[in-house]
Amino acid sequence: MAGHLLKPDSMFAFLAAHRRELFPEAMFADLFPSGRGRPSVPAEVMASVITLQALHGLSDNETVDAVTFDLRWKAACGLPVTAAAFHSTTLTYWRRRLAASQAPDRIFEAVKAVVAQTGVLAKKTRRALDSTVLDDAVATQDTVTQLIAAIRRVGRDVPGASTVIAARCTAHDYTDPGKPAIAWNDKTARDHLIDALVGDAHRLLGYLPDQDLGPRAAEAVALLALVAGQDVEPVDGSDGTDGHWQIAQKVAGDRVISTVDPDARHAHKTVARRQDGFKAHVAVEPDTGIITDCVLTKASGPGNHEAVIGLALLADEQAPVRVLGDSAYGTGAARATLAELKHVAVIKPLPQRAAVPGGFTSDDFTIDFEARTVTCPAEHTVRITPSGGARFEKYCRSCPLVTSCTTAARGRKLTISAHEHHLRAARAIARTDEWQTEYRQHRPMVERSIAWLTRGNRKVRYRGVTKNNHWLHHRAAALNLRRLITLGLTHNGNTWAIA
Structure with a gap:
């Protein structure tokens, strides 16, 4: 009834016409190997809904409302106007099925295969690398809150731990959901509380019953051990008294900032801009804005450096490309690897600083x-x-x-x-006019794709790296598909092409 009203170059019109070719039923057959317990909603409809949800940045409840009341969504999914939508938990069910499968990012890979068939990147020999910080979905916790929350979690998840807490942990009533009742403006009281909470954590870890722990219980114990050591340091009593624990004078490099989401981290995209959350890394073809690969990581910590992640994002490139990136991607090891792979690094080198102003570098x-x-x-x-x-x-x-x-x-x-x-060769070539022209012309274009990625979606909706990484791939798939539609994507009955 309403399909003819859709804009012909919109995502809704495209899915209404081609969702079966883009998301065939066989593509999701492995998610339901037994043939029982299969949801009544067809796979092509769920894949279309997941794509539209990622494109518009909606929650599960908002998505269900859109499928129920928005005629554009009904047309895109091929649903009758009077059809009732599924329950919001169906989206959760599908995400869990996808996450547990051998190909959790198959929707992104399906759109990536469409990009390859169209040949839109066939003669595009540049890839731009960049990253952006995404805000986490939880509140950052202070040391006191984290210690209490971690002790409570061990009490809930580890058999016998609640008995140990009741008998040996006296710094706080851990059945009380509030904060300890102390004079928070009194530094001595705060210091005493920190020392007592750390002592409780150590006693709990030391007196836990000997037993084999399941994954959930083991994770709770490991988190408590981490939280009890990352923010504090021991101090020997200088006046003859016993030593105690105090807040450390520096922040741990890979500090857990919340027991609700242990994967969230402090991030410093720039000196002046500080955020808490995750980091989204993308490789983009700068002329078309197509995201060729992406990954979400912790915002800081070992193995999450841009140069390391950037090389991984180029792993699927079949031919040498010219790699554009800022100085974060220009480590010596990264440049050596790019040279070994026959890629050309058009990466801004770190500036040389003279020990004496105007002197020799x-x-x-x-x-x-x-x-x-x-x-x-x-x-x-x-x-x-x-x-x-x-x-x-x-x-x-x-x-x-x-x-x-x-x-x-x-x-x-x-x-x-x-x-x-x-590094020396990179600094020398970066001073040439040809290098400067190419970098200034093509490198800033990646900011356009970053803006598309984060528009209305700067804050992630899920907890943990794994779930948010799946979301990022769905978001990138939706953006790529929208970009292809703008370029004239069509299906001729056998293959995908750009009209």
């Missing part, structure tokens, strides 16, 4: 990589040690150029990394 020193020697601007040559160090101390004492080179009392020292030749 490390690029003013000549390095002979074969002879492993370094020559300074005053023509003094020293050998590079096995650890990569090069010291000019004996020459700096009488060198007339020392005031333009260093302020160190022991003279100038360089540290030569294993990938120094890649």
Whole structure:
């Protein structure tokens, strides 16, 4: 009744005409191997709904309302106007089925296969890498709240733990859902509470019954051990009293910020911009805005560096490409790997800083990589040690150029990394006009795709890396499909093409 009213270049009109070709029933057959317990909603309809939900950034309840009352959604899903929608838990059911399968991101991969069939990227030889911070769905907790919450969780999930808490943990009534009743403006009272809570956590961990723990219980115990150590440090009693625990003077590098979502982290996208949550990484073809790959990680911590993730996002590239990225992607190891894979790095190098304003930088020193020697601007040559160090101390004492080179009392020292030749070559080529033109023309275009990705979706809806990573892939699939439709995506009966 309403299909003819849809805009011909809209997502709704496209799904109304081609959802069966895009999401065939066989694509989801492995989710229901027994043939029993299969939901009554067809797979093509659920895949279309999941795609539209990700595109419009709706909650499950909002999505069900849209399927029920919005004629565009009904037309896209092929539902009669009078048809009632499914329950919102059906979406949860499908997400869990997908997450537990061998191909949890199959909707993204299906759209990626459409991109390949159209050939829209066939002659596009550039890929831009970037990342953005997404806010988490929970509140950041302070140390007191985390300790109490972690102890309560162990009491709920570990058999016998509640008895230990009742007998040995006295810093707080852990059956009370509120915070401890202390004078919070009294530093001494706060310090005493922290010491007592950490003591309770250690006693609980030490007196837990000997038993094999299931996954949920083991996770609760591990979280308590982590929370009890990440924010505090021991202090020996200087006045003859016993030592105690106090808030640490520095923040742990991989600090858990909430026991509700242990995967959320502090993030510093820039010096002035601080957020808590996750980091979405994308590889984008800059001319079309197509997202070729994506992944969501913790916002900080080991293994989550942009350079490492960026290389993983290029793993499916079948031919060498020109990789554009900011300086976060330009580590020596990343440049060496890109060169080995025959990719061309158009990545902004880190600027060189002189020890003396206007003085010599490390690029003013000549390095002979074969002879492993370094020559300074005053023509003094020293050998590079096995650890990569090069010291000019004996020459700096009488060198007339020392005031333009260093302020160190022991003279100038360089540290030569294993990938120094890649870094030097990158800095040299980045000074050319050709490099500057290409970088300024194509690198900023990735910001357009980042803006599409985060518009109305800066805050994630789920907890944990795994669930939010699946959401990110659904979001990227929806954006790619919308972009292809704008470019003229059509199906000729056998394959996908750009009209």
